Amino acid sequence: MRIALRVALFGFLMAAPCLLLPVPSAEAMHACIDCHKGLKEERLSRPVKKIADDYHMIRGLKCQDCHGGDHTAFDNKEASHSRAKGFLGKPKRQDIPAFCGKCHSDPRYMRKFNPKIRTDQVKEYYTSVHGQKLREGDKHVAVCISCHDVHAIRAIKDQAAWTYPIQVAETCSRCHADAKYMKDYKIPTDQLKNYEKSIHYEVLTKKGDISAPTCPSCHGNHGATPPGVDSVANVCSNCHAAVAELFAKSVHEEAFSDLGQPACVTCHGNHEVLKPSDELLAGGKDTPCATCHEENSSELKKANEIRTLLQDLAKGIDRAEAILTRAEHAGMEVGPPRFELIEAKDALIKARAETHLVKVKRIKTLTTPAVVIAEKTVKKGQELMVQLQFRRKGLAASLLVIAAALIGLFFKIREVDRRGPSG
Numbered sequence: 001m002r003i004a005l006r007v008a009l010f011g012f013l014m015a016a017p018c019l020l021l022p023v024p025s026a027e028a029m030h031a032c033i034d035c036h037k038g039l040k041e042e043r044l045s046r047p048v049k050k051i052a053d054d055y056h057m058i059r060g061l062k063c064q065d066c067h068g069g070d071h072t073a074f075d076n077k078e079a080s081h082s083r084a085k086g087f088l089g090k091p092k093r094q095d096i097p098a099f100c101g102k103c104h105s106d107p108r109y110m111r112k113f114n115p116k117i118r119t120d121q122v123k124e125y126y127t128s129v130h131g132q133k134l135r136e137g138d139k140h141v142a143v144c145i146s147c148h149d150v151h152a153i154r155a156i157k158d159q160a161a162w163t164y165p166i167q168v169a170e171t172c173s174r175c176h177a178d179a180k181y182m183k184d185y186k187i188p189t190d191q192l193k194n195y196e197k198s199i200h201y202e203v204l205t206k207k208g209d210i211s212a213p214t215c216p217s218c219h220g221n222h223g224a225t226p227p228g229v230d231s232v233a234n235v236c237s238n239c240h241a242a243v244a245e246l247f248a249k250s251v252h253e254e255a256f257s258d259l260g261q262p263a264c265v266t267c268h269g270n271h272e273v274l275k276p277s278d279e280l281l282a283g284g285k286d287t288p289c290a291t292c293h294e295e296n297s298s299e300l301k302k303a304n305e306i307r308t309l310l311q312d313l314a315k316g317i318d319r320a321e322a323i324l325t326r327a328e329h330a331g332m333e334v335g336p337p338r339f340e341l342i343e344a345k346d347a348l349i350k351a352r353a354e355t356h357l358v359k360v361k362r363i364k365t366l367t368t369p370a371v372v373i374a375e376k377t378v379k380k381g382q383e384l385m386v387q388l389q390f391r392r393k394g395l396a397a398s399l400l401v402i403a404a405a406l407i408g409l410f411f412k413i414r415e416v417d418r419r420g421p422s423g
């Protein structure tokens, strides 16, 4: 017993100094990190400072997986940077796609980490204007690290990633909104400014709805266009399929393609897509219609007919809505008429989409029954207000009766009191 205790105590005393020694950290066990973190030149130590946020690190990769070299050759730059050990150094800008593609274009390698990840980024990239110009030796175009950062490459799902939908417009615009940087090119630098005025930007940033498009949704991220689109001008149809189908059935379809006018963008714009209003149908000098239709032409007369039909329905719905709201605030039950009004509202939404057919008759078949519903709802609302007045009058009458009874009771009590307790 005693001997066992002594042995334990001895063992503890021998081991104690070891507990005070620093445990070698993961960094210290890695030659590249160990040396680079202490280097004075900012460009040489920055990679180590940034790397904690890099998804490659999170997935267990390290410096040598990208750069090559020997990460076990401590304090020995030459051995660590050994070309024989595959050291690549800093890639030239033109070589960056291949540098990343060493892994990202290798399905066998990538699927060990993620069986679903795509491995076509480099191939796609060379179909884009960026990729084509890089091949011609242009160093201003975007390469992988312009959009993904370097040494802090985050997962696509990470909200702080440069490519995350809410962030990516700023990423593209670091070049595209910089007039000085883009001065050698013949393209405008107003895309961000215009995009920020659009309904798409509003839905994306204010409602946080990431199904609304931002730069790469329309332009593609790696390839020239997103999948399923042959030209950026046709990209709207990817998301607005129902409207696109209506447009395709209209007389405009042929007219636009004959004149080489892009379908949606001619009327709605590309970056500054605003919430459309019925006024677009008025066909005035400032509308896109003026390119093809003269004022007072039969087409624009028809368009104005469509506009009137839509506005009449909209006004009817507004009136119905207003009276129901008044009745509701006064405590009346407005559930059933509200429910019926939904049908009229749906018809208006449908009719607005069907303006793309530019057929007065089609709009009429939708709006005529809906106007009837709206009018009925207004009547129902008026009836509710009459009932309300009736109830108010009834209430006033019963209050009078109660007041009279109370006064009577008061005089009765006084009379009893005056007679005294013996009564």
Ligand code: HEC
Residues within 6 Å of the ligand: 031, 032, 033, 035, 036, 039, 044, 063, 064, 067, 068, 069, 070, 071, 073, 074, 075, 076, 077, 080, 081, 089, 090
């Ligand atoms: C003992 C110190 C030391 C070690 C270990 C070391 N480096 Fe370096 N590294 C340097 C210095 C110093 C430079 C500056 C350029 C030079 O002197 O070659 C540098 C430069 C670089 C560069 C930039 C090359 C260029 O062309 O500008 C890269 C990339 C790099 N190191 C990666 C690594 C990687 C990856 C490892 C581990 C496999 C590593 N280094 C290990 C000291 C080190």
Ligand code: HEC
Residues within 6 Å of the ligand: 032, 033, 036, 043, 044, 045, 047, 048, 051, 056, 061, 062, 063, 064, 065, 066, 067, 090, 091, 092, 093, 096, 099, 145, 150, 151, 153
């Ligand atoms: C995912 C791949 C990847 C990983 C991992 C990676 N690097 Fe790099 N590194 C690059 C690329 C790409 C460049 C070229 C950046 C550029 O052109 O601006 C680069 C550039 C560098 C440079 C030169 C910086 C300059 O501005 O001159 C150094 C030094 C460097 N890396 C060191 C490291 C060290 C140390 C690690 C590990 C902590 C590391 N890298 C991990 C891809 C990587």
Ligand code: HEC
Residues within 6 Å of the ligand: 096, 097, 100, 101, 104, 117, 118, 121, 122, 125, 130, 142, 143, 144, 145, 146, 147, 148, 156, 163, 164, 165, 168, 216, 221, 222
């Ligand atoms: C013009 C900007 C841009 C360039 C250049 C770019 N990417 Fe991307 N990358 C993106 C965007 C945006 C996404 C998608 C984000 C999303 O899906 O929400 C993405 C997604 C990815 C993904 C995730 C898988 C996938 O394909 O969706 C990988 C991996 C990737 N990029 C690697 C690369 C590589 C490698 C290069 C260079 C050949 C490169 N990227 C060039 C913007 C870019």
Ligand code: HEC
Residues within 6 Å of the ligand: 055, 056, 059, 061, 065, 066, 099, 100, 101, 102, 103, 104, 110, 113, 114, 117, 144, 145, 148, 150, 153, 154, 155, 156, 157
């Ligand atoms: C040594 C191999 C290797 C190299 C080189 C490499 N990557 Fe990766 N990359 C990976 C692996 C592995 C993953 C993790 C995939 C996963 O788990 O989904 C990854 C993930 C990514 C992701 C996140 C993908 C996602 O779905 O969230 C992006 C973006 C990315 N890499 C971009 C780059 C860029 C840009 C370069 C070049 C600067 C590069 N990679 C170089 C192996 C590499």
Ligand code: HEC
Residues within 6 Å of the ligand: 129, 130, 133, 140, 141, 142, 143, 146, 147, 168, 171, 172, 173, 174, 175, 176, 185, 186, 187, 215, 216, 219, 220, 221
């Ligand atoms: C590193 C700077 C840089 C970044 C970041 C960048 N671009 Fe570019 N982009 C350029 C340059 C330079 C051109 C070449 C312009 C030309 O030749 O007309 C270009 C060309 C384009 C073109 C073709 C324009 C045309 O009609 O010629 C489109 C579209 C484009 N970029 C979209 C994007 C999108 C979308 C993003 C973000 C996901 C992005 N770019 C990020 C620099 C950049």
Ligand code: HEC
Residues within 6 Å of the ligand: 169, 172, 173, 176, 187, 188, 191, 192, 195, 200, 213, 214, 215, 216, 217, 218, 219, 232, 233, 234, 235, 265, 270, 271, 273
């Ligand atoms: C809703 C779709 C959509 C969005 C979002 C979008 N674009 Fe465009 N963009 C287009 C269309 C369509 C064109 C015209 C293409 C054509 O005429 O062939 C275009 C043209 C361009 C051009 C060529 C020059 C020009 O202005 O005509 C560049 C560069 C460009 N966009 C960059 C961007 C950038 C950067 C963003 C994000 C701030 C962005 N785009 C957002 C659809 C979009």
Ligand code: HEC
Residues within 6 Å of the ligand: 199, 200, 203, 211, 212, 213, 214, 217, 218, 235, 236, 237, 238, 239, 240, 264, 265, 268, 269, 270, 273, 274, 275, 276
């Ligand atoms: C990535 C999908 C996507 C693409 C591409 C896209 N949109 Fe949209 N668009 C949306 C979403 C989401 C909304 C907002 C929700 C809604 O009202 O439908 C929206 C809203 C709109 C609205 C306003 C609708 C309303 O009722 O107020 C118009 C007009 C519009 N887009 C036109 C276009 C045009 C024109 C293009 C092509 C230049 C385009 N969209 C490209 C997804 C997209």
Ligand code: HEC
Residues within 6 Å of the ligand: 236, 237, 240, 243, 244, 245, 247, 252, 263, 264, 265, 266, 267, 268, 276, 277, 278, 279, 280, 281, 310, 349, 352, 353, 354, 355, 356
């Ligand atoms: C001839 C001009 C014109 C063309 C071409 C056109 N639109 Fe419209 N669009 C309009 C008008 C006008 C309205 C507004 C109707 C209203 O509110 O009175 C509208 C409304 C919309 C709306 C909102 C209504 C709804 O249904 O949500 C969307 C979305 C839309 N357009 C998308 C598109 C798309 C996508 C294309 C291409 C396939 C396209 N438009 C082509 C004129 C046009």
Ligand code: HEC
Residues within 6 Å of the ligand: 251, 252, 255, 256, 259, 261, 266, 267, 280, 281, 282, 283, 287, 288, 289, 290, 291, 292, 293, 299, 300, 302, 303, 358, 359, 360
């Ligand atoms: C690119 C030229 C072009 C633009 C822009 C254009 N239209 Fe048209 N539109 C035509 C042509 C051509 C026809 C005649 C087709 C036929 O009758 O064969 C037409 C026909 C019409 C018709 C008559 C359909 C019918 O049933 O007879 C209406 C209504 C109309 N356009 C409204 C508009 C409105 C409103 C705008 C603007 C929001 C507009 N158009 C913009 C070319 C255009």
